[in-house]
Amino acid sequence: MSSNPAPIKVGAVLFTGFELLDVFGPLELFGMLGERVAITMLAENRGSIRSHQGPACVADEALAGAHGLDVLLIPGGQGTRREVSNQPFLDELRRQSDKARFVATVCTGSGLLAKTGALDGMRATSNKFSFKWAVSQGPRVKWVAAARWVEDGRFFTSSGVSAGMDMALGLIARMFDKETSIKAAEHAEYEWHQDRDWDPFAKLNGLA
């Protein structure tokens, strides 16, 4: 018997036009857990994938090949507008979402997940500058307009871009404990917004 449990497997989904911080904010914080976490980059096909901002990152594995994920991380970005019409990708996203222990979305990633039907009947939030678009992708989702992030069972959905970092710390607290999240935030010199209801950006967009 090993004294160390198996690492938490985090799989982050890339697609052309993904939003950089949606992916790398949460992964930075998961990365603070060191050997307790193993990160894999996933996409419809392996290879390099260009973000909305320009930089390209490498998908190590095809989404269809992923298994045993503790966390499926789905970012947003302009590319979601195209991917909601990519049925094979949506089917695989749904299959992975059904299998993963936790599913976490950032920004318009919740719109993409909603389009698969996986969020039907669940409480969820999304980017506050594209909230109507997200809502239009999942009419049976219980959308929450004002929230930094929302937890409903094994689904963690966050507000826009940087909100993914606060949500990731919430998810780390769920999987480990709050002290682990506080340490991860400190080492990233990040001020964690622990209050899930903190959302000045909903007000800014007339959503609260």
Next chain:
Amino acid sequence: MSSNPAPIKVGAVLFTGFELLDVFGPLELFGMLGERVAITMLAENRGSIRSHQGPACVADEALAGAHGLDVLLIPGGQGTRREVSNQPFLDELRRQSDKARFVATVCTGSGLLAKTGALDGMRATSNKFSFKWAVSQGPRVKWVAAARWVEDGRFFTSSGVSAGMDMALGLIARMFDKETSIKAAEHAEYEWHQDRDWDPFAKLNGLA
């Protein structure tokens, strides 16, 4: 004559073991400027470069081939401990630093830049959990222990990891104006720490 000025050229430096958020936090915020900014990923050699956390990203261009940079962005991460002994890389980093309009470092990236001598006589800060290491790389730098970020002429140096986002907004304010930074932060749903002297992490590490 075009009605639009040429985009601001931002070059981000990658090396094996770079810290994800050091790179992608600032690039997310620069990316919010849309067509006013063009981002290039640089490394000693072109190709895919693995971060400290695992994910690999693509360097589009060799560092030696970069020219006309408005911002040279230098991240930190465990890889800095190796790169301070890589003299050809340090020489090229110094050459690019001398040419760039602004040089911005995140976390232990200031230790790497200090090793080139470019920060001699300048005020600079660094990660608060690895501060002594950074200081040891540049004995002639005027190190500032407590600061979210430090501006000295064309050099912007930030504290650890997430501090790079606050610094990037400070640099955007310098290059454009404060309103542009506020809008970029809002669209990233990010709460900008505008106070350069805000640094609870210095206190946490007995540096203030």
